[in-house]
Amino acid sequence: MIRYPYLEEGATIGVTAPSSGVGVELHDLIDLSCSRMKAKGYDVIVGETVWTQRKAKSAPARLRAGEFNEMMSNDRIGLIIPPWGGELLIEVLEFLEFERFKPKWILGYSDISVLLLAITLRTGIATAHGTNLIDLRGEFSDNTTAKWQSVLSMKAGESVIQHSSDKYQKEWQHSNPSPCVFHLTERTDWKVISNAAVTMQGRLLCGCIDVIRHLIGTPYGDVRHFQEQLISNEPIVWVLENCELSTADLRRSLVQMRLAGWFDNCAGILFGRSGANRPVDDYTVEDVYEDLYEEVRIPIVYDIDCGHVPPQITFVNGAYVEIEAREGKGIVKQTFNP
Template sequence: MIRYPFLKEGATIGVTAPSSGVPEDLHKLVEDACHRVKSMGYHVLCGNTVWTQNKVRSSSARFRADEFNTMMQDETIHLIFPPWGGELLIEMLEYIDFDNIQNKWIVGYSDISLLLLAITLKTGMATAHGTNFVDLRGDYSDETTLMWRSVLSTKKGGSILQHSSKNYQKEWQYDKPSPYVFHLNEPTHWNTVSNQSVKIQGRLLGGCMDSIRHIIGTPYGDVAAFRKNHLYNEPVIWFLENCEMLTTELRRTLVQMKLAGWFDQCSGIVFGRNPASTSVNGYTVEEVYDELAEELRIPIIYDIDCGHLPPQITFINGAYAEIETSDGKGTVLQHFR
């Protein structure tokens, strides 16, 4: 059984930084995002960790966890939305009060996906892999990004359909601010290993491989127990994305996930666009996907709207999904059951 939070109108959003905080010279990004989100009708409460950054952390692991636990247990806060990712969220996992996780959405990606996956695996509560809070600061939102509100406002028992984007952002252009935040100027094209139309069904799990691989073999990454206790042996669809790993490191990570049993009872894998796709001695990302599909005998879709080359479809860890792609376009239908 999966527990699904629900985002109501006028909800209060708690912004806390369980990984990296925001340095002083970038505080305006948070301020602009707060202003924009308030204009949508929400209330916003920022924690202390949002405004501090020492080297690669917003604060100590214990302080980050304490602030997160406080927001999680505060009944006046209905959604937890970190400003962005970072590098060392894993340090604070051991201090999270998993026994008192309340039924509220947590949203983010990159290093935040480690927190999302750990909470879903440990508690059976759905979590939302989607846009960063600071990326909501624009005067406008593209259609794909804007779906976060509709997805999180889907009631238990309901369904929500999302479509592949028309264009994506290939690189950040910080010197050329956009009212949409992103510069969506590259045509989106979902690809498959088989070069044919694909449909996959199953329960969603996933995140940024750079981060989530580090809970393999720990109490926070027990996928087998999650399948047994919450999915009743339903198949899993993994949605995965790579931020910085070279092709060979990506291959090692996927083999490790396979050996750890994470791909047992897997009906398919979808990979986000890869910003670190440089080949190593001619060994390409596409070859990694080909090899994995052959080994697991499952369909693989890649270059989907997920990860560090926005925009992002909002994927719900724990939701039952039907993912289809044909002629470079795709849909994600999620059922909150």
């Protein structure tokens, strides 16, 4: 059974850094992001880990876990948003108090997807794969990014529909700030391996392949338990994205996931746009997707709105999802079924 948090109007947002914190030279980004949240009517509590960064992490693992556990037990806080991702979130998992967690929204992506996936798989608490706090510092958000509030404000049993973006950002332009943070210049085009319209339905699971693959074989990546004990053997729809992997490493990772049973009883796989996917010996990312399709024979859609090439749709781990991809466009309907 999936348990869904509910974001109340005027809720308190907890900002903590279970992966990377923010160096002194970028503290103004946190201040600006928090002021934007306050302008929307939220209260904000910022943890100490947010303000520090050393040796690829905000703080030692026990400190990061302790601050996160404290925010999860703080009844004032209705939503936790890390500042951004990072590298070493996996270090904190063994110190998290999963059995004490109550339903509370956690929103983020990249390395944060390790935390999101582990919590949903172990506890059945829905988590939200989407924007991070730093990317909400703009004067306004594009329509795709802004949907996070509508999604997290749904109640159990309700549905929300999101559409593929019109345009996406090809590259970051930090020297040319935008009022909505992103520079959306390229036409979005969801692609399907079969070149035909596809639909899929099932329970949603999301993550950055670079990091969630390391949950395989651990107590935090038991997809079979999740499927059998928490969603009554309903099919899974995977939404995955690649941050830094070459095509060969991506292929190895997907084979490992398949051999570990992560794609058993799977209704479809969607891949986000990526600035990585470096070909190896003429082996392209399209070749990777074709090879995976030959093995699993389920719909595969790629270049969708997810991950490190913004904007991105807010996907909820554990939600019942119905997805349609047709003529370069996508429709995502999520229903908060228990």
